[in-house]
Amino acid sequence: MKLGLSTYTYTWAFGVGNSTPAKRMTARDLIQTASKNNIPVVQLADNYPLHALSMGEQKDLKHMADDHGVEIEVGSRGLTRDRISEYLDIAARFESPFLRFVIDEKNYEPDLQQIVEIIKEKLDDFHDRNIFLAIENHDRFTCKELIHIIHQTDPHQIGLCLDTVNSLGAGEGIQEVMTQLIPYALNFHIKDFTIQRLPHQMGFEVTGKPAGQGFLDLIPIINQLKNFQRCISCTLELWTPPEADLEATIAKEKAWADQSIQYLQSTGRFTLSTDSNNPKQS
DSSP states (O other): OOEEETTSSSSSOOOOOTTTOSSSSOOHHHHHHHTTTTEEEEEEEEEEEESSSSSSHHHHHHHHHHTTTTTHHHHHHOOHHHHHHHHHHHHTTTTTTOOOOOSOBOOOOOOOHHHHHHHHHHHHHHHHTTTEEEEEEOOOOOHHHHHHHHTTTTTTTTEEESSSSSSGGGTTTTTHHHHGGGGGEEEEEEEOEEEOOOOTTTSSSEEETTTTTSSHHHHHHHHHHHHHHHOOOOEEEEOOOOOHHHHHHHHHHHHHHHHHHHHHHTTTTTTTTTTSOOOOOO
């Protein structure tokens, strides 16, 4: 499986809500970071909406990624018919093997039947373009509901973008989630974390950590993913707690990313680039 970086590896650098850095990170910066670190894949998710780029800008970005030996995986959110059509075109343009989708967005939370109907209507388009749909386990959907969506549509063409922590929002723990969803994973989000009881004892706080420094027992999960031979890539994501100011937060995020990359590469479990430090001349 290939190791990848994401726009959610450097979430603060790309901008979170009203917290926008004076010089925002770009997809080109992410590709250069991946190339520099011998990482073969980047995932451009909904916090860097590719539909906001012109056709020419998208083609230039693909050309730049090719020159650096870096593949691009495409992601979006808001699983509507129009958004699927729009992003299937984009995914094909970037030669992305799958289209990663978070189903919900602001003011849009379709029920299970709606989701199944939307996907069924678009199945031929996914088949024709030879692109998988990777639905992210994101907050409100339980494992049972996600598996229902897959089996009611097409278990071959439809799978999951499996995140280690998101399903806490649906009241399900990591062991339960990994056991049930690993067989369907097309992409795996490596997001390490810790859980601590609050000082007043009334509840717990879930906090991100650099990969290898939290509760995530990564190696057994990676071994299971390999056993099913379906997962294409493993993508580093970070939940970096903010510091007092945005500049310090971004510096912390970069340090966490560097530590995480070093740890993940040291495991010897991932496919890395062989020629990314020698980009072709354009």
